[in-house]
Amino acid sequence: MQNLLQFLRTNFHFFLFLILQFISIFALVRFNTYHQSVFFSTASTVNGNILTTRKNVINYFLLKSENQKLKEENILLRTKSTENYIFISTDTAVAKDSNQVIQYSYIPAKVIYNNIRKEKNYFTMDRGTKHGVTKDMGVINPLGVAGIIVDVSENFSVAMSILNTNFILTPKINGKTHSGRVNWNGKTENIVQVNKVSDQYDIKVGQEVTTTEYGHYFPEHIKIGNILSVEKIEGEKYLAIDVELATDMSQLSEVYIIKNQFGKELKTLEKPYRDAN
Amino acid sequence: MQTRDWIRLVLSGSIILAIQILVINNLNLNQYMFPQLYIILLLTLPINLKHWIGYLIAFSLGFIVDSFSYTPGLQSFTAVFIMFLRYVYFNNVVDKEWLSTGIRPSFSTADAGWFVIYVSIFTTVFHTILFVMENFSFNHFGSTLLKILYSSSLAILLILLFLFTFNRETTDDS
Numbered sequence: 001m002q003n004l005l006q007f008l009r010t011n012f013h014f015f016l017f018l019i020l021q022f023i024s025i026f027a028l029v030r031f032n033t034y035h036q037s038v039f040f041s042t043a044s045t046v047n048g049n050i051l052t053t054r055k056n057v058i059n060y061f062l063l064k065s066e067n068q069k070l071k072e073e074n075i076l077l078r079t080k081s082t083e084n085y086i087f088i089s090t091d092t093a094v095a096k097d098s099n100q101v102i103q104y105s106y107i108p109a110k111v112i113y114n115n116i117r118k119e120k121n122y123f124t125m126d127r128g129t130k131h132g133v134t135k136d137m138g139v140i141n142p143l144g145v146a147g148i149i150v151d152v153s154e155n156f157s158v159a160m161s162i163l164n165t166n167f168i169l170t171p172k173i174n175g176k177t178h179s180g181r182v183n184w185n186g187k188t189e190n191i192v193q194v195n196k197v198s199d200q201y202d203i204k205v206g207q208e209v210t211t212t213e214y215g216h217y218f219p220e221h222i223k224i225g226n227i228l229s230v231e232k233i234e235g236e237k238y239l240a241i242d243v244e245l246a247t248d249m250s251q252l253s254e255v256y257i258i259k260n261q262f263g264k265e266l267k268t269l270e271k272p273y274r275d276a277n
Numbered sequence: 278m279q280t281r282d283w284i285r286l287v288l289s290g291s292i293i294l295a296i297q298i299l300v301i302n303n304l305n306l307n308q309y310m311f312p313q314l315y316i317i318l319l320l321t322l323p324i325n326l327k328h329w330i331g332y333l334i335a336f337s338l339g340f341i342v343d344s345f346s347y348t349p350g351l352q353s354f355t356a357v358f359i360m361f362l363r364y365v366y367f368n369n370v371v372d373k374e375w376l377s378t379g380i381r382p383s384f385s386t387a388d389a390g391w392f393v394i395y396v397s398i399f400t401t402v403f404h405t406i407l408f409v410m411e412n413f414s415f416n417h418f419g420s421t422l423l424k425i426l427y428s429s430s431l432a433i434l435l436i437l438l439f440l441f442t443f444n445r446e447t448t449d450d451s
Contacts, residue, residue, distance in 0.1 A: 013328035013364075020336045020357045027343075027350030028410070038413045 048112075048156050052126060055112040062253060069254070073142035104219045107131060107257040109139075112156070116249050119186035121161040123147065123252060128155040136267070138217035138258040144246030145169070145224050146255055148217050157257070162192060162224075163249050170214040171224060173197070174207040182209070182224060182243070190249055191228065194241040199232050201239075209243050216263045278323060278330070290318055290338070298345045309423045312432035313352075315342060316403050317439060319360060320396060324367050325379040335360040348411070355407045359399060383440060396440075397433050404429040 029039045113124040127133050129152050137149045139159045147159035169182040180197035207227045211218040225243040233240050297315040339353030380386040408424045
């Protein structure tokens with residue numbers, strides 16, 4: 001302690017110099033619009049690059065499990081391909097005509113930063129406005145729902161994780177839309193809750209929870225997870241449902257950002273009525 | 278510094294800052310000429326002045342010029358930094374005996390040749406730091422370089438002229 005004080009006393013001039021320089025730099029960056037923008041754009045570029053490098057290294061070690069996941073996705077896609085289906089009825093013809101328009105398209109992205117240890121978790125991806133990403137797009141990984149984009153820069157975007165207590169989705173349980181909502185209580189990793197589902201429905205452990213089109217983030221039937229436990233809440237008409245996420249949020253790496261071609265139009269149309277509530 | 282040194286600093290400071298803020302900052306000679314005359318006050322402070330007083334004077338002067346040119350932090354950063362370089366120079370290069378006399382550098386108290394070089398180097402360094410900080414990146418470095426060249430040449434000329442004219446006043450107490 002004595003030494004520290006002595007050290008501070010002998011170098012007092014130099015510390016004063018550093019403090020004054022720091023104040024000046026702070027004022028420069030804080031109060032000058034130009035310097036502020038240079039500072040923050042440089043900082044975000046540096047951050048982005050560091051995070052990308054870090055992710056590249058980590059990805060190398062995750063290649064094996066990533067391969068496994070891709071294989072699983074391939075199998076899933078293959079079973080969905082039309083070649084696997086036989087047309088039983090001969091009087092229905094399949095026509096590639098103009099009355100079908102693609103509504104959802106996918107932008108592949110890599111997660112370069114991810115955290116699931118907090119109550120409000122976010123993750124960062126290496127795709128931004130340059131690649132067509134905008135706010136309010138859904139993010140999925142091969143196995144299920146991962147999050148929703150909340151902020152976009154030129155090259156990067158940030159998504160609110162499904163493991164965020166502010167994240168809300170309307171679920172389909174066993175293929176039927178329920179007026180409940182998927183919302184994490186911030187406690188156990190990879191277990192989310194479904195609230196406000198009436199106890200009159202017959203909901204069982206193991207049933208599949210998927211997305212609805214409500215909110216226009218995701219197409220229908222994207223998997224959220226499977227029901228882990230169902231309990232009736234004492235004194236209320238609702239069920240307490242725990243869902244085990246299909247996606248392992250701690251291992252999030254390859255994701256797809258979902259672009260809803262009509263999202264903006266739908267949002268604009270619905271806006272006055274949503275705000276009215 | 279004694280009381281009369283402080284009075285002198287405040288008086289000459291007000292005049293030079295007024296010239297800097299009211300006249301030179303509004304000159305608009307061309308896009309490269311922004312001479313900072315007020316560093317004359319920093320360069321002519323007594324050579325054995327306590328460091329912390331020097332830093333605070335430099336910071337205050339920079340702060341005043343900043344607040345009149347809407348560039349918070351820019352001049353104060355550069356002024357404090359040039360004060361730091363000045364101490365580094367005086368503590369390491371100049372011989373101790375001369376340092377202890379505590380004179381203010383000027384034409385009559387020091388060797389005129391040395392004084393011209395001293396003013397030129399510190400003025401150039403000051404403008405270099407100032408315009409690099411103002412640009413805040415290495416884009417358009419050519420125009421920054423031209424600014425440094427034009428502004429510091431003009432500033433050196435003005436400062437030497439100024440000191441030459443008011444030489445008697447700044448030396449009669451040493």
